[in-house]
Amino acid sequence: MMSFIRPRWRKPAWTVFAGAAFAAAWVIRGGRDWWLWVSLVAIAAAGRAFAFYAWGGEDDDLAALAGSRADERQRLLSLRSRALAFNVTALAAFTGLTVAVAIRAGWWWPFAVVLGVTGLGYLCGLLAYGIAEEGPADDASPQHQAPSPLSG
Amino acid sequence: MRNRVREQRTQRGLSQAEVAAALGVSRQTVISIENGRYLPSLPLAFRIARLFGMPVEKMFDPDGEEAGR
Numbered sequence: 001m002m003s004f005i006r007p008r009w010r011k012p013a014w015t016v017f018a019g020a021a022f023a024a025a026w027v028i029r030g031g032r033d034w035w036l037w038v039s040l041v042a043i044a045a046a047g048r049a050f051a052f053y054a055w056g057g058e059d060d061d062l063a064a065l066a067g068s069r070a071d072e073r074q075r076l077l078s079l080r081s082r083a084l085a086f087n088v089t090a091l092a093a094f095t096g097l098t099v100a101v102a103i104r105a106g107w108w109w110p111f112a113v114v115l116g117v118t119g120l121g122y123l124c125g126l127l128a129y130g131i132a133e134e135g136p137a138d139d140a141s142p143q144h145q146a147p148s149p150l151s152g
Numbered sequence: 153m154r155n156r157v158r159e160q161r162t163q164r165g166l167s168q169a170e171v172a173a174a175l176g177v178s179r180q181t182v183i184s185i186e187n188g189r190y191l192p193s194l195p196l197a198f199r200i201a202r203l204f205g206m207p208v209e210k211m212f213d214p215d216g217e218e219a220g221r
Contacts (some may be wrong), residue, residue, distance in 0.1 A: 072192070
């Protein structure tokens with residue numbers, strides 16, 4: 001999707017896009033100090049985008065991830081970190097939901113939403129990454145009914 | 153899993169950066185493979201074996217002790 005953008009510019013571009021969307025939300029929200037919040041969001045997004053770009057030129061694992069030029073080991077590191085983040089998020093959401101229910105708080109539902117989204121994301125991942133692609137066993141047909149040499 | 157990446161690299165007088173560039177991975181990944189902290193994928197293992205002109209089963213020994221330990 002982002003292949004038309006040079007690798008080192010991908011994360012800065014995402015940051016600018018997300019910052020623009022968040023700034024637009026403040027503009028739509030309006031109010032007395034909307035320009036202050038838009039300015040803060042713009043400064044934070046620009047700083048983050050610059051940091052990603054500058055960092056992406058360094059020679060280490062995190063820089064390779066920041067510069068969108070990670071190799072297989074670095075991508076695996078990122079994947080494991082994201083899996084850990086997912087687990088921590090789900091655990092925190094479950095804890096929050098449990099506490100909110102126990103004290104009869106009205107703010108239980110954001111935890112339920114986060115828990116539901118993480119669970120749904122996990123199921124989507126299982127479907128997208130091939131859990132449904134298993135075929136029948138190759139000894140299921142009659143022509144493969146010869147006894148295995150391992151079965152004695 | 154023992155591997156002979158460091159041995160083969162030093163025999164040929166190559167730096168980790170040169171091997172990394174030839175394999176299309178980072179220098180840090182070559183270091184991790186040499187130290188036995190990272191087991192490469194099958195395609196990368198074959199690329200390593202081809203780079204050093206050795207069969208993959210000679211390059212990586214599943215019965216050997218882990219490198220760097």
